[in-house]
Amino acid sequence: MDTVWLARWQFALTALFHFIFVPLTLGLSFLVAIMETVYVKTGNETYLRMTKFFGKLFLINFALGLVTGITLEFEFGMNWAQYSKFVGDIFGSPLAIEATLAFFLESTFLGVWIFGWKKVSKKVHALSAWLVAFGTNISALWILIANAWMQHPIGYVIRNGRAEFVNFWAAVLQPYAILKFLHTVHAGYVVGAFFVMGISAYHLLKHQEIDLFKRAFKIGAYFGLYAAIVVFIIGDLHAFEVAKTQPTKLAAMESVWNTEKGVPLYLIQFPDEAHKRNAIQWFGIPKLLSILAYHNPNASIKGLKSFPRNDRPPVTITFISFRTMVGLGAIFIIFALIAYYLIKADRLLDKRWFLKLMLYAIPLPYLACELGWIVAEVGRQPWIVYGLLRTSQAVSTAVNTAQVVMTLIGFVFLYGTLGFIDIYLLFKYARKVPEPATTKGGY
Amino acid sequence: MLNTIWFALWGLLWAVYFMLDGFDFGVGILHLFVAKDDLERRMVINTIGPVWDGNEVWLITAGGATFAAFPTTYAYMFSYLYTPLFLILASLILRGVSFEFRGKIELEGWKRFWDFVIFLFSLMPAILFGIAFGNIFKGLPFDANGYHGTLFTLLNPYGLLTGVFFLLLFLEHGALWLSFKASNKVAERAKSTAQKTWPLLLIVAGLFLIFTKWATKLYNNYINHPVWFIVPAIAVISLVLIRIFMKTSYVKAFISSCVLIITVVFTGIIGLYPNLIPSSIDPACNLTIFNSSSSQYTLKVMLIVVIIFVPIVIAYQLWAHMLFKEAIKKEDLEDKEVAAY
Incomplete structure (x- = not known):
């Protein structure tokens, strides 16, 4: 086992773990903001209770997304120092911008949202929810601009033994970045929508809070149908962009050997x-x-055989991940269409099989998100920056195998424990009946 | 010029981070001692509830700015300080989730467990950041062939002294914060802690200033440009002001403590200039603001971003701080719309 291999495993595990929590944050932040806005507009307290119910789940989920994100920023320097040195002139900027534009917004207004129910007006409170949602989505934009540059480097020259920016906007506005951003956030919206529909289905099956959860399911169904269709269309355009910029990845995604x-x-x-x-x-x-x-x-x-052997990515894992992701994407559209139809026809409660289906479908969009990242990152191999820097040349020289093993074990243990607790808490609070409109005590 | 501006910004981001998360660390350590039951512990935690997360973002920004402006320093700093950074990371993760997890299950043992987690993993980063910065002031053992240190190299007397110094700074800072943000008995205990910690802080601050003469080259810049002595002078005055203000206003004492932390960090930063991380074995290999920086183009773009957006961030963070300026009272803890943790 060498350092490169261990550092890759560490990055894969910490990034995929982080991305269990991020997509729900992306989607549910908007859904909670929508619920609260409906409450402010209509004054219907059902929506306030809905907001608080899903808001609590949002917070349990958010905590782990937040703390596991810091790991990734540190990991570039800790394990991938040669990479950081080579791309820092370019890659560091979107990371710093992400923190400045997005993380402050997200964290500050989340504090206002959680603790400010009696400190600010209803409108400012709902506005805080929207600012949290924009914050998380702006964060996704900048980190995906950074990732898009690794997939398709642009706007740089090689100078002083590293990549240096000559055109900031070329990297920020390149189609690859914009498509990747739209594809990823809409995937998050699908996760959020299916989460809301699935949990609502659970309560509808148990005949509790029928009115509240029918309304929540409706919001989830509309949002979900929009997101499932858009993520699929953008996915197609994104693959079109991949075909132009990363021919080896496309060939691996489709397992094409001959040109x-x-x-x-x-x-x-x-x-x-x-x-x-x-x-x-x-x-x-x-x-x-x-x-x-x-x-x-x-x-x-272009088939894989037309590229030198040491330029080809692993085919099987890229291919299977891609196929499964696309299949799931199609299923989401079908499920969302059925959900939309049943809501429109007001026949949702009669179709218990569908409610059960939606409950058990909660993990599927998560799976699709993880598979999407596997396609993006494994498909880019053997490059860390496509065509420019190989993954094998990117690790820290000052770090030895034992150190990476130690931190890898540390992360597995830490993340395993925290992930277990967090998911347990999500289950616990998702099963609870929403509380009455005004509540005292509790914690 | 751009490099120097970025050096100052780099120092400022770390200084603001320590000023803000410093009281979170202090509060996290002290909550086991100034609070005697679950209700009081919740009071303590809820004083930082709305702000700790926003405070921590300053660390992410400091890390991101290091990456963007001085990528070579970022690469070496993070890979050389590998183990302490992993421990800091694990601590911040555990501390962060414990606020959220603690109140979610109504079991005495569960809460006590997370209370201890909050204590231990506020204590660790407080000391580790001190050790890391003490060693940066002193220089790390690297040359053209790479890094020649281990975790134990960092645990030298000066590094440990700086660790204790940071710990006491944050303890005092957190105690002062609780003196006006908590209420009743908790506030009284915090006030007494702040008063008892102050002489210790004074002694260790003095030792730090003396040992810095022998362990580092920080004073060279001051001897060449004595005008900069104003920064450590303000630090000393702030330290004295904390003592004086503790008789009249804990808010003013806390503000003095903010100034103290900022000027302590800058005392080190000014001494480092133009180095970001000096080498303790080969000065020719020092990582400086010139040999480890990004291109002028990137520095310029990032400066524009900072000039536009950081004032906006400061404005809404101040607004949020003012929104939650009232002390947490026991009756607030009955109402989850005021005290959510």
Whole structure:
């Protein structure tokens, strides 16, 4: 086991763990803000209770998202010092901007939101919820601009043995960054919407607080339908951008080995990396892959074999993750459409099977988010900055294997314990019946 | 010029971070001692409830600014100080979740456990940040061949002294905060703690100033440019003012403590200039604001960002602090819309 391998595992685990909590924060922050706004507009106390119920779940989830984010910022310097030195001129800026523009906004107004029920007016309180939501989403924007630069470096020159900015806006406004941002936040909205629908379904199945949870389900269904459709469309445009900028990643995502024109999409397919071919490819739909990747039926797709062996990413994991993510994305649209229809037809309570389905569907959008990151990061290998710096050259030289092992064990233990407690608390408070409008005591 | 401005900003971000999270650390350590039952402990925790998270963001910003403005320093600082940083990170994670977790299950043992977590993991970063900065003032053992230290290299007498110094600074700071943010018996105990801590802080501050002469080269800049002695002088005056104000107003004593922490950090920062991290074995390898900085273009872009947005941040954080300026009273703890933890 070498330091590179250990540092990669550490980054993968800490980033994927962080991203268990982030997408719900992205989506639920807006949903809670919407609920509170409806309360302020209508004065209907049901929405106030709804806001507080989902607000509490938001906070339990938020705590772990917040603290696990700091790890990642430190990790670039601790484990990836050579990377930090090489890209710091470019990569450090969006991180610092993220903290300045987003984290302060998010954390300060979250404090106002939690502790300020009696300190500020209803409108300012609801505004605080919106500012928290904007804060989390602005944070996503800047960190994804940073990540997009690793996927598609732009606006730089190599000078003084490192990458230096010559055009800040080129990196900030590049399509890759904008698409990645939109795709990721909408994935978070799907997580939030399915979370709200799933928990509402649980209570509806138990016949408690029917009115409140029907209304909550409705908000979740509308938001979810919008998000599920948009995440899918943006995903397609994003893949189109990947095809242009990261041909090795695209080839791995689709497991294309030979360079061909008018490539079909095989519905059932499985890569055989050892023999540089597909073990199975059945039910090909002619030219579909060329259409999806390049929006042109006769486009040629470069196969993996046309790249040097040491420039190819791991194929199987990238391929499976991508396929599963896309499949899940399609399922989300179907579920959201059914939810929308049942709400419109007011038949939600009759369809207990669907309520059960939505309850057990809560983990699926989370899974899709994690798989999306695996596609993005494993598919970029062997590069840490695509085409510029290899992952193997990016680790800290001052750090030895024992140190990384120690911190890796530390993180696994720490995150394992905290993750278990946090999810336990989420379950505990999701099952509770929302409290009456005015409450005293409690904690 | 840009490099020097960024050096000052770098120092300022760390100074503001210590000024703000410093009282959170102090409060976290003291809550086991100034609060005698669950209600009192909740009172203590709720005094920092609305602000601790926003305070911690200054650390993320200081880290991010180091990365953006001085990437080579960021890379070396974080990989050389690997183990202490991991411990700080683990502490901040545990401290952060414990505020949220503590009140979520109504079991005596559960709450006591998280109380202890809050104590221990406020204590650790308070000392570790001191040790880390003491060693930065002193210089780290690296040369052209890399880093030659371990965790134990950092535990030298001067590093440990700085660790104790930071701990006492934060204890005093937290005790002063509780003196006017808590109420009744808790506030009284905090006041008495602040009064008892002050002489210790005075002694250790004196030792720090003396040992700095032998352990570091910080005073060279002051001897060459004596005008800068004004900064440590303000630190000493603030320290004395804390004592004087404790007789009349704990708010004023707390503000003096804020000034003290800022000027202590700047006493070190000015002494370091133009180094960010000096090498203790080969001065030719010192990481300076010139050889470890970003390009002029990046420094300029980031300066514009800072000039526009940091004043906005300061404005709304001050607004939030004013919103929660009232002391937490026992009856507030009955009402979860006022005291949420």
